[in-house]
Amino acid sequence: MRWLKNRDTLYGFLVILPSLVLLGIFVYVFIFQTFYTSLTDWGRDPAQALALDPQLRFIGLDNYRELFTGFVDVRFRQTLVNAFFFTIFFILGSLLVGLGLAMVLDRSPRGEGFFRTIFLFPMSLSFIVTGTIWRWMLQPEGGVNRLPTLVGLPEGEFAWLTSREQIWQVSWNDLPFITALVVGAILIFIAIAAFRGSENRRAWIATGSAALLLLWAFTLGRNLQPLPYDEMHGFNLAFIGIILAAIWQMSGYTMALYLAGLRGIPEELREAARVDGASDWQLYRRVILPLLAPITLSAMIILGHISLKIFDLIFAMAGADNAPTDVPALLMFITTFRANQFAEGAAIGTILLLLVAIVIVPYLYSQLKSEVRR
Amino acid sequence: MMGRIFQYTVLFTATLFFLLPVYLVVVTALKEPAAITLDTTWQLPQVWYWASFVEAWTAFLPKMQNSFFLTIIATLLSAILGSLNGYVLAKWKFPGANIVFPLMLFGMFIPYQAVLIPLFQFVREIGLGGSLWGLILVHVVYGLPITTLIFRNYYAEIPDEMIEAGRIDGAGFFGIYSRIVFPLSVPGFVVVIIWQFTQIWNEFLFAVTLVSSPDQQPVTVALAQLAGGEAVQWNLPMAGALLAALPTLLVYILLGRYFIRGLLAGSVKG
Amino acid sequence: MRKFFLALVAAALGSLALAQSGRLEIFSWWAGDEGPALEALINLYKQRHPNVTVENATVTGGAGVNARAVLKTRMLGGDPPDSFQIHAGQALISTWVVADRMEDLTPLFTQEGWMNRFPRGLLDMISYRGRIYSVPVNIHRSNVMWFVPSRLREWGVQPPRTWAEFLTVCRTLQGRGLEAPLALGENWTQQHLWESVALGVLGAADYANLWNGRLRFNDPKVIEVWNTFGRVLDCANRDAAGLSWQHAVDRVLEGRAAFNIMGDWAAGYMTTTKRLRPGEGFGWAPSPGTAGVFMMLSDSFGLPKGVKNRANAVNWLRLLGSREGQDTFNPLKGSIPARTDGDPARYNAYLQSAMRDWRTNRIVGSLVHGAVAPEAFQSQFGTVLEIFLSARNAQAAGNAAQAIATQVRLGQ
Structure with a gap:
């Protein structure tokens, strides 16, 4: 803890600390709370839904299962x-x-x-x-x-x-298969690019995962059916x-x-x-x-x-x-x-966060990494 | 020559695309309610009717005041905090700063739906539920990542030798800030203030969930309710939209240069 | 002597009431055409309590959909308005009453002698475990079909009495070049149409059984409702989602459609805003298959626990429940009083006919307007409608509705 001996760096840390605490609460604690809420039954029991101090039950990932496979959650x-x-x-x-x-x-x-x-x-x-x-x-x-x-x-x-x-309709049941195909194609693309740049290790990893994924898609993936019937979704x-x-x-x-x-x-x-x-x-x-x-x-x-x-x-x-x-x-x-339906709302919020994180986290990572390199 | 013609054709078509909505807003706002019919949408008003603006003005003035109050306080607070944070992250890196900074930045990208439920419970618990102060707090906190980022990148341009010179003169952390860094910050502040002003003025989700007593509503919520209400008479929402857009529009027209700089800073490095 | 003493107490109480000052915030979704009725009521309140500053907090949006969302954030945020408008029945019971957020108003009802001034069935609807939780201000009828009599004569058709007749008339009119004989508006007005179709197809008894859990939503009888609903939709305009209910009414008045199914606030719109005479400028009939049944909804006001200006709010409720209050409000609002002793002379031709029906018809409650279905069911019913509209699959819609009914414990 040599830096603590430097008074000015300590001041600096103390100055930024309130911001860090606030952001810690408003971003990370709240995200965690939302995630926790999404694992409860908040809203299912009307007497508890709007109570000042609702009593909640832990129900695991049930809200997520409902959203992706539940009959009435077709809207989601x-x-x-x-x-x-x-x-x-x-x-x-x-x-x-x-x-x-x-x-x-x-x-x-x-x-x-x-x-x-x-x-x-x-x-x-x-x-x-x-x-x-x-x-x-x-x-x-x-x-x-x-x-x-x-x-x-x-x-x-x-x-x-x-x-x-609605045009370009696809059954929800085909989605795992299609997703696997698209990701597989991207991996193959990465592999080819890596071979060209003679980054062999990366190329082989990409080829291997693409092969595994496509193998899965054409065997088990075809049989993975989230819904017992075809549910069509398309571009509105x-x-x-x-x-x-x-x-x-x-x-x-x-x-x-x-x-x-x-x-x-x-x-x-x-x-x-x-x-x-x-x-x-x-x-x-x-x-x-x-x-x-x-x-x-x-x-x-x-x-x-x-x-x-x-x-x-x-x-x-x-x-x-x-x-x-x-x-x-x-x-x-x-x-x-x-x-x-507070818990279900929290589950949708969490899914939304995941989607955004998939886009943003690699970006932030690469931006800041290149900055450090500079 | 052909290139020239093509170039100006593109420019004028694009200008038409960008200005047609504006034209429609203005002519609709200036028509009598009875004269607004779907088949004369694009025609100029036969009688210039200013009463919609008067009506929208009386309805929106209190909401505009709320918005100004909220926006100015939240903007200034987040700018000052961002400046201090940026100063620390640029010149007084503590161990772990390189990990903390991206964690802070992540806060400006999250979908706020992912924090909404705990957020309004928290605001209620600290006693700011339903008031503009709760909204101010929220805007200050979620504004910190971008303001910190802009100031950090801005201060990174200040040569370390200047800071070192300040230390040799006997100035400490605060002395260097107030004597060297802060006086150089004016353009940085302008960029940040314009950015935050625009963002907070235009924000809707927090405003609609955290402040719902009509006498505290910011202008975006009032406009959404006016236009989303039933039997919409389009002159009023259009006049209201113009009024609600005016402050940010003026800022943009008068200080556009800085606005663009904030815009570019928003993509982390620009 | 006793009388004198009572009078003295009453006077003291009255002067106490007069001495009340401070603020009163009234939360409602009455704006635009419905604004003047509320204004009149507020003016009456101000006359009686001149020292109170009344804040009229109105959140606009059809049938209160926006208002209810705003109300929720306020209540959950610990900032309840002093008194808020809410549909009488499950809209209040299933939300704030079961969550123990409302004050019991039974003492107010006994104190004011209201127990036998309101119909028994209505009091049952606003009660939970024997206690009363809101003051109903008015009664609206949901199952009304609107048309322009002179136009129907021109087209040579009669107002249909059953949905089968309606479909025949529809085909006739379409044959004469009227593309969409039924005018329909945005999402909630489609649900509004659904409840009229359901009542017409099922009849009053089975319709009521839907809400007490005795008739399931995937029963063949209810599936038939969806089938009929689908055929009725084929008579309606394609751009429905973009129209407010007023726009839909306008289509009938302009002759671009023949019929509109809407609550009787439409009568208020046509008489007040459009300046038409009931019976001449516009005509009405019970929606097909529902003659002799009055599908009701009622606006009511409740008292949340922990409000800032409780005494002012109680005075507001006292005014709302009074005969004078109701007879001031309702003629302007275009509704009939919830009390049974309203003065018919103050109401127009349509409303007088509604008052007669209210006394003689069989009463059932509206789904969309919060009388019979819990809010959690009603707000998700839009999804059921969506499921039906996307594939026109009646069985799927029935199954979805039953799934939601089970989930929200309807009728339990």
């Missing part, structure tokens, strides 16, 4: 599917729009500052404000659907937020409008990230490529985009965790009760505060 499973599709399209859309705008702005057009301001201003708005505005934009017989009439075309018919249509078309609004709000962010990245690419590099006779397209494909890859990864992770947590936007756009546009964060709120 659909929210997971919804969150999945929302995340994919939201990230994809924001990245593409952001990159496109950044590339155009990077050429310093006239009025660049003005355009940048326009593209970024939705970032400063509350999701509630955005949701309220877009809810009005997407009224079935007004707003966006009337836009074509302004140029003489027939009006749009799409029932944006109220659509009940009602989400298109919400994805659009989310892209409207967040693509300015990716644009700012990419623009900062593009401006950081030394002009000599571009010059050199041009001297070598590279066309604009080749310049982007061979030189610039690879340099932007780390930014893309950062943006994907930040957007990914935002989209998993999405709550306010949908609350304001479609309301909390509209099942086709439900997501886990909203369902947790309803389950807890409307149906009084």
Whole structure:
């Protein structure tokens, strides 16, 4: 404890201590309490659900089992599917729009500052404000659907937020199999990359786990059926409008990230490529985009965790009760505060945390590791 | 030449995409309730009707005051704490700081649903249930990771030689902070304050669960209830949305540079 | 002498009441069109207790769905409003009463002589283990079908009396180019439609048996309800989820739909906001298959334990239960008094007919509006509806409903 002898370091520690204690309670203790709550029956007995000092029973992982295999919790499973599709399209859309705008702005057009301001201003708005505005934009017989009439075309018919249509349906029972296939494919991809970079140990580990996983998928995995019947889940078309609004709000962010990245690419590099006779397209494909890859990864992770947590936007756009546009964060709120099923709500919260942690923890780890190396 | 045309086509299409909602909000807010029909959505109002703003203003003024009260106090507190924490983590690393820091950072990514139930029980138990002070506490605590992060990265740029020089002059932990570090922090504070102001002003989940007495509601909750209510007359929610957006929008327009810096800092290294 | 003494006590009590000062927070979901009725009641309160500052804490949102969530965070957060609106019946009993968070109001009822001023059945509904926990202010009817008589004549159809007739009329109208003869709104209004279909298909006795556990939700009779419900939905507009109940009523008034099933607050909306005359501008009938049955719901106010301004809150409840209070509130709200001695002259044509039905019809309670089903069941019923809508599978919906009923110990 030599550092204790250094008075100033001790002061430093004492200064940061209250923050650490507060965050310790508000993050880690609360997460633990939520997890513990999710293992109880809080809410199942109405007389205890809302009592000032409820008596709870420990029931293990029963709430989780219910959520994934219980008959009435089909809504929860659909929210997971919804969150999945929302995340994919939201990230994809924001990245593409952001990159496109950044590339155009990077050429310093006239009025660049003005355009940048326009593209970024939705970032400063509350999701509630955005949701309220877009809810009005997407009224079935007004707003966006009337836009074509302004140029003489027939009006749009799409029932944006109220659509009940679902496409790309998959049975819940096929999900373990499909997940295994996808993870297996990723592992094989990693293996190939590692072989190329002649990191043999990593390559063999990846190949081995991919083989094991795929073997499992095609033998035991096929027989793992969480439900005794087929339950179809797919992409709810009602989400298109919400994805659009989310892209409207967040693509300015990716644009700012990419623009900062593009401006950081030394002009000599571009010059050199041009001297070598590279066309604009080749310049982007061979030189610039690879340099932007780390930014893309950062943006994907930040957007990914935002989209998993999405709550306010949908609350304001479609309301909390509209099942086709439900997501886990909203369902947790309803389950807890409307149906009084506190333990089940806590279980949904915990699952949500796990999903976010899968995205964030490796990211934080790699970010801070690279920093230490520096 | 073709490239030029293409470039401006992209810019103008994008501008249209970003501004159409704004246009719709403004014209709807300026129409008489009876004149708002779905098939004339996009037309300019025939009569300019300002009463919606008056009505929204009277309804929202108390909520805006709540939001200002909450946002200003929570922003300042979390900025000051973040500055001190950042100073410690950048210049006075104690053993284990490298483990503690990522643990702190994790707090800014968690889905708050995972802490919501114990959170409102805790706030009730310490006697802040239902009041704005409870909400302030929550925003300060969950704001600490990002403010600490921004200040830590900012202070890392201050050369260690300056700190060393301060020590040689006989200044200690606090002396160096107040004489050397703090005076250099103004841009850092601007970034953090703008970021926190925007975040806290715009926040909804904590506001809707922790403060529910209508006379203490922040403006986001009031807007969600106004727009989510029944028989929505769209002029009022639109005028309300404009009012609720105004403070953060002004901050963004006036101090956009710093806003973007906070934005980039949010992705840990930027 | 004794009378004089009593009068003296009463006067003393009265002046005590008058001397009350401080605040009173009233929590409700009455906003917009329903606002003026509450305002009138608050004004009456202010006249009697001028020193009390009344805070009207309103949380808007159809049928109180938002309000109940907010109320929960407040109660759980240890910050109860002085008095809050809640649907009479299981909405209160299954939540705050069983959790021992409400004050017993039986003494107030005996003291004010209300025990024989309210119908026996209603008192049973707001009681738990023999004690009364809330003061009902009004009665609404859930099973009403609305239409515009002149339009029906134009189309040459009669208001259907059974669901089978309804489906025939629906096909006729669709044949004449009316795409969606039934106007339907967002989620809870669909559940509202369901309870009318259930009552029509099952009849009053079996409908009541659903809630005491004697009829199971996966019984073939109840599965038939879902089948009928599915066919009725085929007559409704596709954009339902985006419409509030008022928007749905508007569709009928605009002639874009022929019928709407909604509680009789719709009458208040059409007379007050739309300025239509009951019987001319709009007509009504019991929803198909439910003639002679009155599916009721009632708004009531309770007294949470540990409120800040208890005396003011008790005075508020006293006003709510009084004849004057009820006759001030209800004509404006578009509902009938919960007391049996309301003055018919103060009510419009629709409400007078409702008052007659209330006295003569068989009474059952509403599911969606918290009279008969515990909140935990009612709030998860939306999921059941979702299960049905996603695959139109009646058996699956029945099984899901029964699973939830078992889980929340319905009827036990």
